[in-house]
Amino acid sequence: MAHHVEVQHNEIREIPKPNTGWIWKTFWVLVGITAVEFVIAFTMPSSTLRNSIYIVLTIFKAFFIVAEFMHLKHETKGLIWSILIPVALLIWLLVALVTEGSYAGELLQHTFSS
Amino acid sequence: MSTSSSTLAPTTNSVELEQPRSGTWDGGNEPFKASYGKLMMWFFLLSDAFTFAAFLTTYGMIRHRNPVYVGDVKDFEFSTAYWPIPEKVFNAFPGFHGVDLPLAFVALMTMILIFSSVTMVLAVEAGHRMDKNDVQKWLLWTILFGATFLSSQAWEWSHFIGGHEEGTLMSDGTMFHGANLAMNQYGPVLFGDLFFFITGFHGTHVFSGVCLLVWAFIATTNGTFEKRGHYEMVEKIGLYWHFVDLVWVFVFTFFYLV
Numbered sequence: 487m488a489h490h491v492e493v494q495h496n497e498i499r500e501i502p503k504p505n506t507g508w509i510w511k512t513f514w515v516l517v518g519i520t521a522v523e524f525v526i527a528f529t530m531p532s533s534t535l536r537n538s539i540y541i542v543l544t545i546f547k548a549f550f551i552v553a554e555f556m557h558l559k560h561e562t563k564g565l566i567w568s569i570l571i572p573v574a575l576l577i578w579l580l581v582a583l584v585t586e587g588s589y590a591g592e593l594l595q596h597t598f599s600s
Numbered sequence: 601m602s603t604s605s606s607t608l609a610p611t612t613n614s615v616e617l618e619q620p621r622s623g624t625w626d627g628g629n630e631p632f633k634a635s636y637g638k639l640m641m642w643f644f645l646l647s648d649a650f651t652f653a654a655f656l657t658t659y660g661m662i663r664h665r666n667p668v669y670v671g672d673v674k675d676f677e678f679s680t681a682y683w684p685i686p687e688k689v690f691n692a693f694p695g696f697h698g699v700d701l702p703l704a705f706v707a708l709m710t711m712i713l714i715f716s717s718v719t720m721v722l723a724v725e726a727g728h729r730m731d732k733n734d735v736q737k738w739l740l741w742t743i744l745f746g747a748t749f750l751s752s753q754a755w756e757w758s759h760f761i762g763g764h765e766e767g768t769l770m771s772d773g774t775m776f777h778g779a780n781l782a783m784n785q786y787g788p789v790l791f792g793d794l795f796f797f798i799t800g801f802h803g804t805h806v807f808s809g810v811c812l813l814v815w816a817f818i819a820t821t822n823g824t825f826e827k828r829g830h831y832e833m834v835e836k837i838g839l840y841w842h843f844v845d846l847v848w849v850f851v852f853t854f855f856y857l858v
Binding site for chain 1: 631632633634639642646649650653654656657658660661662663664665666667673685687702703707710711714715717718720721722725726729730731734838839842843845846849850853857858
């Protein structure tokens, strides 16, 4: 019986109006960055500069998804750092192994060309 | 007599015990002011980020180990001698057979996934307001976009496996179309393998996400979260879903653009 009363009470309760402005703002930022990436893909020849621009834009997109959609910006400092520090170490992994790959590639080409 | 009565009588100490204990080691604490479930989801996602980072780092390493195509992009032909240019591999669109539409389909897939992320946030937002109907509505949209993304990926895979019409002349003199784990017409063997592993692992995540969303939709419809008094489960699944979108942002850059 008590349960039934509670349900009725819930139905009477007013539902607040949605507050979705920030969500759509973030959406347009993400769409905008993706559009810029496509414009670059078809107007700029492939180069280190182009790849650097892509990586910067990707990090921008990642920031908006993690900070706004995943709400990390509004969590405590401790949580933010315990996620960001381990992820930052991955940058080192990427740089180290890409360098290693380039070196191995060069070595292979020189071995077979001479 | 007096000794026994004093043992039975409640002491001042036991009165204190009736009150809830709220010390550091008494339980009920929320480190980082986040609930247990949300915190564990964050750390699971961190570990998952390591897995995806390992995949993408491997891609970077293997790609740099292979020679780059030198020469005009117009004259590009598939060859196992160098790494292929992504926009030459991924240039097909369903219904536009034989038309060169570089990266168009993957752009559509990216938009679908970004859109599904938005509908997911809208579901979480509706959950905060305890608006059951809105949660249902936005969860359904998210499921729809997730399923659309998965179907698009299925098409992308079948096209990649089936291959382009012209095929590529292999070193043993035969023409080869499409791709499998042992050989492919687009470039070095590992190009095909990394495509299958990276997009496949991501697709598996999307599939798990869709399953979780379907379950959350059923639970919402049954009023499970309404009775519980909060929609935190939708929020946790939301975290997972955004992570999948986040990974796609990186896959998109490193596999299709760079």
